[in-house]
Amino acid sequence: MKGVVFTEFMDMVEEVFSDDVLDEIIEKADLPNDGAYTTVGTYDHQEIVRLVVALSETSNMPLPDLLATFGKHLLGQFVKGYPQFFDEAKDAFDFLSNIDSYIHVEVLKLYPDAELPKFYHEQHSDKHLSMYYQSSRHFEDLAVGLIEGTLAHFNTEGTVSKSEAQWQGEDAIKFDIHLN
Template sequence: MKGLVFTELLEMAEAAVGEEVVDEVLDGLELETGGAYSSVGSYPCSELFAIVGALSEKTGMSGEALQVAFGHWMFDRFVVGYPAFFESKRSALEMLDAIEGEVHVEVRKLYPDAELPRFETEWLGEDALQMDYRSPRPLMAFCRGLVEACVKHFEQPMDIEEHASEQVEGHGARFVIRRAA
């Protein structure tokens, strides 16, 4: 997992609970990296889950709620860092439909070692998109946060359904994003 994900998670946590508390959390974990991440490096995903687990214990927020909040945070960072992707889209549905075939394709070019999920999308008419998430990593709630933030960004009300999906290997979820009536 790219260091960027770690540095952003720690920045979000510092903004919420302060640097001292975050340092305490990191000190309490036995991390191979010692909790020092460079945004261009790559680190084991297990460390991300360990940090989320420890932050969850410290703050009383569930791991799932933390992942959702982190999805919102990360989306806002992406909008600032890579505005061109967003400016060319007319709606959240168009944006979400372009993640697999456009956005993450560029991410792979920039970072050949990126560990990305797979998305399969299907339009259910003009006003709804079905988006199947699949990953070796259980980041469904992070994905939900990104999807929610994307809907918020385009300022058109949408309903978001999330369904668990059984996978033979790895983790999955089906999101249906529908323009609100």
């Protein structure tokens, strides 16, 4: 997993919780590098899992809520770092529908060794989009936060629900996004 995810997670912990909480979870997670990450490095995704679990234990916040909060934070950082991805989209559904076909293609140009999840979509109407998420890492709650952050970025009100599903015979997580 790319180091930018780790450094942004740590920034979020400092902003939402405190420097002391960050120090505590790094110690509790017992990381091989003592929490030293660079944005361009590549690290075992189990290390971020250990950090999130440690934060959940320290904060008494459920893991899905923490990951969604992180997803919203991460989306805000993506908007700042890669505004062209957002400026080219006409609305939230346009942006979300192009994650795999455009955004992930561009991400791979920047980080050729990045292991990205796969997203597929079906637009049922102008107010209902289904997205199918496939990843061995199972960060679907993080994806919920990214989707919710996308809706907020485009000043769009809606709800996101998730369920287990199949996409072309493969296990997936289905996100149903309904606009108000």
